[in-house]
Each structure stands twice: as C-alpha cells, then as structure tokens.
C-alpha cells in the first residue's frame with residue numbers, strides 16, 4: 001500500500017480525510033478522543049514537512065444544508081488545538097452555514113502558510129458527500145495538491161471525500177495516511193498469516209450482518225466462539241426452545257451451513273452453554289441463570305452465563321491470535337454486561353495477538369479498562385468487518401487506482 005511517505009509532499013497543500021466521528025456525551029463533551037489522537041502522526045508529518053494541512057471528516061448524520069450545533073466539528077477543533085502542539089495556527093470554519101465549501105473556508109485556505117492547519121466543517125453538511133458527488137469532490141480537491149486518506153472507519157463507504165475525490169489526483173499525489181496503512185496491514189497480516197491457534201469470537205445482535213464474515217473466518221481460524229444475540233438463530237436451528245430471544249428465522253439454514261462448514265473444516269465451534277435470561281428487555285428485568293437448553297417460553301437470553309464465560313476462558317487459553325467482533329450480550333445494560341466484560345478481561349489476560357474490531361466491541365473493551373492490554377483496537381467497525389469478509393474496501397481500491 002502506497003503511504004504518505006512515498007509522496008513528495010514538502011511545502012505543498014495536503015487534504016487529509018480523517019475519521020473524527022468521536023463519541024460525545026449529552027452535554028456535547030468528547031468522551032473518547034482516540035480517533036483524534038490516532039490521526040496525529042499523519043498530521044504531524046505534514047506539519048514537519050512545511051505543508052498547508054486541511055482536515056476533513058464526517059460526524060454522525062446531520063440534515064444537509066442545515067447548521068445544527070450538535071453536528072458541528074467545533075469540539076473536535078478545540079481538542080485538536082490542545083493535542084496538536086506543533087502546528088502554527090489551527091483554523092476552523094466557524095461560519096455556521098451548514099455547508100462545507102464556504103467563503104470563510106476558502107479565504108482561510110488562501111492565507112494559510114506552511115505548518116498551518118484548517119479543519120473544515122462536517123462533510124455531511126453537504127449532501128454531495130454521501131451522494132458521492134463528483135462536483136462536491138472536485139470542490140474538496142481544491143483544498144489540497146495532495147490527497148491523503150487516513151479514515152479507515154469510512155473506507156467501506158463510497159462517499160465523495162473517500163471515493164469520488166480520488167479521480168482528481170494522480171498516483172503520485174494520493175496515498176494512505178499512517179493510521180489507514182497500519183489498520184489495513186494489521187488485518188491482512190493477521191488473516192493471511194496468523195500464528196496458531198487462531199481464535200475468532202463473533203457476537204453482536206444479528207447473524208445477517210456477520211454471515212459473510214463467519215463464512216470467511218471458518219476458512220482461517222482454528223476455533224470459533226459465537227455469542228451475543230446471533231447465537232439464538234443457531235440454537236433455534238439446533239431445536240432448542242429460545243423463548244423471546246432474538247432470532248432470524250430466514251437464516252436458520254445459513255446457520256446450519258456455518259455449523260456444517262465448521263465441522264467439515266475441523267474448526268471447533270463453541271456456543272454459550274448457559275445464559276442470563278430475562279423476563280423483559282430491561283435493566284429492571286428479573287433474571288435467571290440457566291443452561292442454554294432451558295430458556296422458559298417468552299423469556300429471552302440477553303447475555304452468556306457464568307459457565308460459558310469459564311468455558312470461553314479455557315478455549316482462549318492456548319490462543320496465539322484472537323480476533324473479537326461483537327459483544328456477548330446486551331452490554332449497554334449492567335445486568336447483561338458481564339459476559340462481554342469478562343471476555344474482554346480474558347482476552348487481555350492471554351499472551352495472544354489480540355485484535356478488537358467494531359464500535360460496540362471497542363466500547364466494551366474501553367469500559368472494561370482493557371484497551372492498553374489489547375494488541376490492536378480498530379477504529380472502524382463496518383470497515384473491519386468488510387476486511388474480515390475478505391472484501392476490498394472501496395476507499396482503498398480508489399486510492400490505489402491509476
């Protein structure tokens with residue numbers, strides 16, 4: 001993969017597509033600035049090379065054309081200002097127009113000098129971003145002689161700042177930033193050449209979102225743990241009573257195929273042996289700890305139980321490579337978070353190379369205070385899943401095109 005190091009950027013203007021879609025609390029405070037901090041090496045490299053640096057990112061889903069303060073990147077600009085000590089000036093387009101290509105942004109760009117940084121407003125204030133508009137992409141390209149993509153978390157989307165924009169740059173003027181290159185290299189190295197035993201843990205709400213990933217993973221892993229809501233489609237197919245638990249009836253056959261393929265390939269498949277079941281989907285629910293075969297009618301399984309947690313710990317014991325995508329239960333509610341928290345602790349405890357992907361899973365690891373113990377926590381949920389499915393990301397293909 002061509003990275004920013006392979007380009008001649010000295011003294012030029014550089015447009016960097018970042019992923020600053022950071023979590024905020026109800027008061028608008030940034031609660032986790034990892035995505036901003038991880039973008040710093042590329043930005044610093046540009047500053048050290050005397051570049052005019054223009055940063056752009058999306059943030060959640062505003063209505064295009066309408067300025068809504070909660071969707072503004074202003075808080076990100078302030079955090080960048082604190083973190084990026086070596087810049088000369090940090091400018092932010094504060095025109096509050098609900099637009100990206102504003103007179104204010106263009107005026108700032110004209111007066112910028114090497115070492116200055118400009119953060120544009122939320123790209124999704126312009127409808128052209130999600131429409132992958134050529135016209136919007138062309139306007140964005142005026143902000144940089146060089147185009148750098150450092151937004152791994154957005155690379156699975158064909159959006160203007162990720163996809164259409166690359167047509168306005170030659171091979172010598174576009175490349176991946178350090179963060180993007182690191183994330184992609186990590187995943188491909190691990191999937192193509194894992195140190196064994198290689199264990200995948202897949203959870204989350206649905207089979208449908210992760211079916212292709214499951215199928216691909218079975219080709220490369222030695223053991224597969226399935227937890228979370230998706231386990232119930234498997235249980236139903238196995239003939240268990242699953243009560244009111246989450247299930248995808250239309251995927252029963254697919255679940256069978258996953259089990260058959262695992263068996264044929266000699267992959268050891270583990271499902272929860274017990275569950276935390278509840279009479280309603282609520283933190284105030286009455287809960288019982290029961291074997292997976294004994295879910296009472298109308299009750300629902302919302303977390304893996306203590307016996308499953310111990311079993312999974314045994315399974316991880318000899319692992320050399322672990323990949324985890326999707327929580328083991330409804331971790332957002334305290335009563336159903338233990339399975340996910342313990343999984344995080346057990347992975348942290350091993351000496352394996354551990355890769356955590358997916359926004360929810362990264363959130364679990366952060367809440368469990370295990371982030372520093374993991375080898376790699378990916379910033380992109382959807383994008384990391386696509387890589388697990390063995391697919392090329394549109395943003396990366398576009399970057400590598402002539």
Ligand code: AMP
Nearest residue numbers: 204205206228229301302326329330331
């Ligand atoms: P995903 O986006 O597919 O990774 O799913 C993450 C979501 O799955 C989280 O919000 C969890 O609350 C949810 N989840 C995990 N286990 C269950 C379960 N047993 N029943 C319902 N939802 C679940």
